Amino acid sequence: MAEQVQKRITPPLTDADVEALSAGDKVLITGVLYTARDSAHKKFIELLEAGKELPFDPKGQLIYYVGPTPTKPGEIIGSAGPTTSGRMDAFTPAILATGLKGTIGKGQRSPEVLESMKEHKALYLAAVGGAAALIAQSIKKVEIIAYEELGTEAVRRLEVVDFPAIVVNDSKGNDLFAEGVAKYRKE
Amino acid sequence: MRKVSTSDITAKVSELCIEAACNLGTDVIDAIKSAEEREESVLGKDVLGQLVYNFELANKEHRPMCQDTGITIVYAEVGREVEFDGSLDEAIHEGVRQGYDKGYLRKSVCDPLSRVNTTDNTPAIIHTTIVEGDKLNLTIATKGAGSENMSGLAMLKPSQGVEGVKDFIIQVVKDAGGNPCPPVVVGVGIGGSFEKCAMLSKKAIMRTVGEANADPEIAALETELLLSINNLGIGPMGFGGMITALAVHIEKHPCHIASLPVAVNMQCHADRHKHAVL
Incomplete structure (x- = not known):
């Protein structure tokens, strides 16, 4: 079964890396993830509309939708589970056009985002919503790289080891949510 | 009349905010464990197992189980024979302020239009009712968006x-x-x-x-x-x-x-x- 496949990935991802993954694959990500949520996305779009560059080179990278809890002294990060991705839908196609290879969050994406993912060969991955203490264990280093004034919504560069995620939408148009729900729906 | 001090209310609210964020009730954990047993989807079962592990980890390490530590909803049932030495609402807000700071909880409350964060998770949403008796019953929910x-x-x-x-x-x-x-x-x-x-x-x-x-x-x-x-x-x-x-x-x-x-x-x-x- 597809849901038992487990693959390791390290951004930056190439088109071939993306195409090798399918909806339902469990992945472990090691390397760099960039965080951004509502306010940072709004600022990203303002930058792109002004013809400016994002605070990090998005080519091949993944954005993780998260707003962590404050870090306790002596720790690397607070609890850091995914937030609802749908709130970023309006911004995502423009960001995928910059070469970003995927996003990580929870919940479903809009048809526009799915279409744009096919066009730009990108992935949408889900982390387990609410598993914030567990996910934090895979985060080994954190650096705020932009918008520190946004607090939890600041853009962070995370270094992760074996960050667990599941491919929901692949670049071929497959959708784990639609397939999974259809399999278990009883009329 | 029985006196209930506002400083006790503040301390209790602070404690309950942190407890709510870090220690999930056994009723919910038991329900998730039971769901894990009944779930036939391999992926679904795996998710439920991760959730149970996450809740146990949060409890053990006393850290928030979810990064969204919510907007704070407070139900205050005030016995009609209770007398306060100050403002009940302010005592509750102060408890939220202290709990979210001390517990390293995320401050997730902002102005609805400007989206500027209030930085201390206040104001809490407070629902007060007057009931019989001389006790103050407090129920606190940290509600994620x-x-x-x-x-x-x-x-x-x-x-x-x-x-x-x-x-x-x-x-x-x-x-x-x-x-x-x-x-x-x-x-x-x-x-x-x-x-x-x-x-x-x-x-x-x-x-x-x-x-x-x-x-x-x-x-x-x-x-x-x-x-x-x-x-x-x-x-x-x-x-x-x-x-x-x-x-x-x-x-x-x-x-x-x-x-x-x-x-x-x-x-x-x-x-x-x-x-x-x-």
Whole structure:
């Protein structure tokens, strides 16, 4: 079964890396993830509309939708589970056009985002919503790289080891949510 | 009159905010463990196992189980023989302020339009009622937005009856899909007025998970809706599966002859609420 496949990935991802993954694959990500949520996305779009560059080179990278809890002294990060991705839908196609290879969050994406993912060969991955203490264990280093004034919504560069995620939408148009729900729906 | 000091209220509210964020109630954990046993989807079962591990880790390390430590909802039931030495509301807000700071909880409250964060998670949403006795009953819920945003309210026509009510509830859960972090607890308010049914739906979430309504007719409706919701196939995190909801809790109240209000308040699996008596 597809849901038992487990693959390791390290951004930056190439088109071939993306195409090798399918909806339902469990992945472990090691390397760099960039965080951004509502306010940072709004600022990203303002930058792109002004013809400016994002605070990090998005080519091949993944954005993780998260707003962590404050870090306790002596720790690397607070609890850091995914937030609802749908709130970023309006911004995502423009960001995928910059070469970003995927996003990580929870919940479903809009048809526009799915279409744009096919066009730009990108992935949408889900982390387990609410598993914030567990996910934090895979985060080994954190650096705020932009918008520190946004607090939890600041853009962070995370270094992760074996960050667990599941491919929901692949670049071929497959959708784990639609397939999974259809399999278990009883009329 | 019995005196209850506002400094005790502040200390208790602070403690309850941290406890709610870090220690999930055993009723919810047991319900998730039971769901893990019954879930047939391999991925769904895996998710439920991760959730149980996460809750145990949060408890052991005393860290928030979810990064969304919510907007703070406080129910204060004030005994009519209780006397305070200051403002009850301010004592509660101060407790939230201190708890979110001391517990390293995320401050998630902002101006609705400018989106500027208030930086201390205040103001809390406070619901005060006067009851018999000389005690102050406090219930605190830290309500995350992922599930709150998926809630819904409808002013149905009385002719739509119980079938209309059921259809609306199921539609809200269906539309929510994986967004509210299923398995969810579905809080339902039926009747009252526009705001009363919303209040009832939130009160329904505060009930011990799986505890049926005392009214057998409503209890039967809860059982029927739980079955229908789980037949939607949404499953843990929306990946598909047998368990979409852990429980459906319904509260009912008389309404106007021309109205049939229904509210559905969605609650994620981190159904965080704590109670204390002062």
